[in-house]
Amino acid sequence: MAAGSFRINIALCTACLACALLLTPAAASADMPTEGTPHAPPTVTADLDDYDTGNEDMVADPLEGWNRMWFAVNDVLLLKVIKPVHKGYVAVTPDELRSGVRNFFHNLAFPLRFLNCLLQGKPKEAGVEMGRFIINSTVGMAGFIDVAKKDKPIVEPDKEDFGQTLGVWGAGEGFYIVWPLIGPSTLRDSVGLAGDYFAEPFGYMVDDDLAYFTARGYGEFNKADETISSYEAVTKSAVEPYTSVRNAYIQMRRAKVAK
Numbered sequence: 001m002a003a004g005s006f007r008i009n010i011a012l013c014t015a016c017l018a019c020a021l022l023l024t025p026a027a028a029s030a031d032m033p034t035e036g037t038p039h040a041p042p043t044v045t046a047d048l049d050d051y052d053t054g055n056e057d058m059v060a061d062p063l064e065g066w067n068r069m070w071f072a073v074n075d076v077l078l079l080k081v082i083k084p085v086h087k088g089y090v091a092v093t094p095d096e097l098r099s100g101v102r103n104f105f106h107n108l109a110f111p112l113r114f115l116n117c118l119l120q121g122k123p124k125e126a127g128v129e130m131g132r133f134i135i136n137s138t139v140g141m142a143g144f145i146d147v148a149k150k151d152k153p154i155v156e157p158d159k160e161d162f163g164q165t166l167g168v169w170g171a172g173e174g175f176y177i178v179w180p181l182i183g184p185s186t187l188r189d190s191v192g193l194a195g196d197y198f199a200e201p202f203g204y205m206v207d208d209d210l211a212y213f214t215a216r217g218y219g220e221f222n223k224a225d226e227t228i229s230s231y232e233a234v235t236k237s238a239v240e241p242y243t244s245v246r247n248a249y250i251q252m253r254r255a256k257v258a259k
């Protein structure tokens with residue numbers, strides 16, 4: 001990528017914040033009440049509505065004013081802009097193409113998932129990721145076809161990321177934060193996102209930043225129906241959508257770390 005120094009800065013900041021979280025896990029989780037064992041996600045892309053949203057004190061939320069502002073902005077963007085545009089996109093785009101794009105970007109992110117499996121002490125899952133990558137990259141036409149999903153011995157494991165790795169290593173969640181476009185997160189997961197960005201191989205394959213972010217944006221837009229469906233399942237019947245999404249997100253992330 002052209003802006004190599006930008007990636008270096010991101011890496012340094014991520015390393016510093018990760019060390020801070022790991023060195024002070026008790027402080028980072030000081031305001032977090034003890035919870036029972038959360039429900040394990042039934043699928044890799046678990047819906048937020050599979051989790052309890054009733055407890056209003058699941059995580060520290062000192063930036064609630066900021067968070068509610070961006071929650072409202074993201075809500076409008078997702079439901080009033082992205083949703084209708086995506087419906088039009090689906091109407092004119094063959095299912096095979098949309099599925100192929102989704103598979104391609106997922107396969108391309110293999111090194112990230114593989115690395116985090118190893119960092120979390122999951123050699124079996126890392127081996128499964130390796131097997132799926134080899135099969136899909138060859139027989140599956142560079143990952144456009146998910147051939148490996150038809151093979152039961154190499155069923156896809158849960159998607160691992162750096163935020164989960166920090167959790168497994170004992171880093172506390174810190175506080176809750178909502179980012180523009182990205183959505184709900186925590187201090188730990190925000191550090192994890194930066195780590196994922198640095199480790200994600202696609203950025204090193206594209207020399208132009210604009211081309212990189214355009215391609216990544218298209219990849220996310222292509223599968224926006226998953227996000228919209230999950231989001232609406234939580235917010236449609238919620239008395240307090242902000243609290244429901246926050247608590248569902250925290251439950252989901254805790255389940256992934258505990259698994």
